[in-house]
Amino acid sequence: MTKTRVNVPTTRLGSSFRDPSGHVIADKGILKRTISASYIPIYRKAEGSGLYDRLMKDALLIPHRELPRNNRKNNLVIQPDVIPFISYPYEWCFGELHDAALTTLNIQKTALAYGFSLKDASAYNIQFYNGKPILIDTLSFEPYVAGSPWIAYRQFCMHFLMPLLLMSRKSADFNKLFITHLDGIPLSLGSSLLPKTTLLNPSLLAHIHLHAMMEQKLAGNTARHGNNTLSKDAFVTLLNNLESTIRHLKLRDSQSQWSSYEETHSYGVGGMREKKKIVTTLLRKIHAESALDIGANTGAFTALCIAGGINTIAVDNDHGCIEKLYAANKRNNVTNCLPLCIDITNPSPSIGWENNERSSFLDRTDVDLVLALALIHHIAIGNNVPFDYIARLMSRLGRYLIIEFVPKTDIMVRQMLANRVDVFTNYTKKLFEREFSVYFRVLGTFPVLNTGRVIYLMERKRGV
Secondary structure (H helix, E strand, O other): OOOOOOOOEEEEEOOOOOHHHHEEEEOOOOEEEOOOOOHHHHHHHHHHOHHHHHHHHHEEOOOOEOOOOOOOOOOEEEEOOOOOOOOOOHOOOOHHHHHHHHHHHHHHHHHOOOOOOEEOOOHHHEEEEOEEEOOOOOOOOOOOOOEEEOOHHHHHHHHHHHHHHHHHOHHHHHHHHHHHHOOOOOOEEEEEEHOOOHOOHHHHHHHHHHHHHHHOOOOOOOOOOOOOOEEEHHHHHHHHHHHHHHHHOOOOHHHOOOOOOHHHHHHHHHHHHHHHHHHHHHHHHOOOOOOEEEOOOOOOOOHHHHHHHOOEEEEEEEHHHHHHHHHHHOOOOOOOEEEEEEOOOOOOOOOOOHHHHHHOOOHHHHHHEEEEEEOHHHHHOOOOOOHHHHHHHHHEEEEEEEEEEOOOOOOHHHHHHOOOOOOOOOOHHHHHHHHHHOEEEEEEEEOOHHHHHHHEEEEEOOOO
16 A cells, blocks of 8 residues: 655665664565664574564564575565555554554563663654554664663653653644654653643653753763663663553543544435445445545444455544544454544655655555545535645545545535635536546446435546
């Protein structure tokens, strides 16, 4: 489902250049991880200790296989399993970031038991695989030295604890700060944004506020870590305290009231049943392996893709809806769905070094099927986007399109126009069909009985 843009047979990924231990390359479209000569002894030691086998058995580390060594180079190359879709922490709901944080701590505890420690704790090293967070950086480990501090502690606080706190105590949208603070939310910034009541919590006082004050006090002192020591027992205590602190973080009730807005309410029971029947029939006809459900809400139609065995990305700009969908997927052990907080009218941009370190949502997305149900009026009327712009975007995302046209007579559209002047004279079924026909072939039209709505099955034209 993820696009890999490769201009030459072998190229290093834009996100993989900071770690001297190795990097990820795309070799004729196949992702591989090279291990530099300096890290090979550590890799072999971790391998020999049983750490990798244990983490892979517990589904905490992405499985990999070692490739035959090229005698002309000192590097070692491994090939990890493919992650169906690469996502970033600023696209995750609270529950996803929460589980990613606990997974990182679990990995660190396991590593410590095998004589190793995480040398970094970046949220970008975690991806969702078979519905669960997993570490994708095999080279994140270093041998544990007795008495040494956890070098990744500050990064863990910036990448996990701080954004989770802000999402919990302020707003679920605070994880978007990752976009402007690629290396994690600065502790001083987060500390200033948090409510003063967090000072009364001993764990938050230590991990966040005092941590931030100490950073500012010692700023520029290159020797500030020189005398730090941490016994192994104290290390375990630190991890346990972080774990307990994170487990107790919840979204506020006001953020957990799932949106009462539900497009399907305008159908009635019969209309909803008819719509699901149409979509189910079309899914069986297409035989898609991957899908993107735009404006998924709480997943009524995502569930049809899941049931059909389709790897599905479900996106919505309502954090509460994605939170609810993720929780439902966990309860039901769903392994083929990734819910993400994405506003399709303002999707995640390309950011980082040369705007190439973290690619845009649009550049990462290439699916067999796009679902755009009960969506067109929100984009065209709610955001003033012309039909031809919408059609071009949809053609960029996938081969097939199941899209629903919602007429102006629909109660949802009438409500949208209730308090504004209707300047949308071009919002017509005829123009919708004409503009979309530039990019798609219409394979079928399916009226939703007694609603005035029509579902279209389209296929992207060749060369578009």
